[in-house]
Amino acid sequence: MKDELYQQAILAHADAAVRAGRIDAPDASVTLDNPLCGDRVTIDVTLEGDHIADLAHRVRGCRLCEAAASAVGASAVGRSAAEVAEVEGALRSMLDGTAAPAQPWAGFEAFRPVRDYRSRHACVLLPLETLRAAIAQAQAAVK
């Protein structure tokens, strides 16, 4: 029975909304849309060297997107740009059911049931895609 999409772990992530909001004077702020449904994620990020010093997110989207943004908020501070790219690949692999190049961060295990819903993969991936774009913008500004 493929009915675990709104299991407690995902709803708890969404309700926790870790690091939801804005940060003052971010190094970069990026907004990305999901063209499927119009979901919109904005991420503010501040870097220290190559590592994330602070971040905040705002989500106009579904519970899956809110939950994924919260999971990012819970785990991303202190990570490097390379680690963010790596975990995005790991999450894609988990959703696609392909060989994983790495393990997703602990909180992302909750999204494994989304694997059966291809149209919803983008909802889970959008916050990480936005974070990666924000890091790239911040790094470009430094250069």
Add this chain to the structure above:
Amino acid sequence: MSLDLAAVRAQFPILNRHIGDAPLHYLDNAATAQTPESVLEAVRRFESSSRANVLRGVHQLAEEATADYARARESVARYLNVPAGEVVFTGGTTAAINLVARGFGDTLQPGDEVVISELEHHSNIVPWQMLRERHGIVLKALPVTDEGRLDLDSIERVVTSRCRLIAIAHASNVTGAVTPVERIVNAARAVGAKVLLDGAQRTPHGPVDIPALGVDFYAFSGHKMFAPHGIGVLWARRALLESMPPVFGGGEMIRTVTLESTIYAAPPHKFEAGTPPIAQAIGLGAATDWLMGMDWPAVSAHELRLTQRILDGLPSRARIVGPAGLQERMPVISFAIPGLHPHDICQILDRRGVALRGGHHCAQPLMDRLDLAGTTRASLALYNDDDDVDALIDGLDAAVHRLTRA
């Protein structure tokens, strides 16, 4: 005559499907309607006994294919009350509107105006923005009311002497509101402009008397009116079709080709370059034949009765995004429930066999106008029944319970 709902439903084998343990309740007809046996059989008969290319072969199969293709055009023409020679087969509504944006639009001059509205589907927005990029036209939009209807109070101000075309949905794919075509046509005629109607949401709900509407172009898709995907129609007045240049060049649209030049075929073939979607066109012809046999006052009464049941049965928190009543509306019901995202609602309803659509419905400017990220939409076809409505209403109550934050 009347509506024998059991007989209608028996025409649709897919309605016997289950989603998990739940029977299918298909309420996404505004996106794609299901296909009856008579259409499936027409396509199967062609593909299994007459499959060949059209218009060029002299062998028996080619003759049969050509005749079937021509008959399909005649069936569609009867549905629209127009001459068959004015019916151009396209890939769908989007292709039909793009054909007008190219064939008619490319004759416009910088500063000429095209008027659309805030409630259009992207397929009736983007082609005109692309035309603006190519030719420097001015693109204007009629406003909509909070109820999701066209606001025509300002139409005489918006439609100026520079207006060359008003391109408007015959019915909204989000709100279900039906456009008051006569006012649009009158405003256009007053300044010598043409009128294009996007009929994608209107044609599944009964024959369209195009001459009575008085418009110049009419576009729609087969897949929303019980025909296969990949087929649609552009109807235009004969004189317009003759004056418009072709958009695609190739086989089947020519009379004579030399290495120096080409003499085009007469309309509608001038606009049907290459091998057309023959089986799909035959399927569309079969669909219009089947629809012509319906008692439409009875079907409309049935569809609107179910529409009212849905409007009455929505959760109390729901905001109806569209007309509150049944006047001048199609059985397309959009709503928003504060705090609940349409995709989450649709996903939970799917587990109960209820197929809905959530999101912006390819109408992002309307979402911006109504200050919504998206809506949940239930859209009915003639085969829907009270069980479908019951499953929707029960499922929405369950979704609200499941998704509402503690």
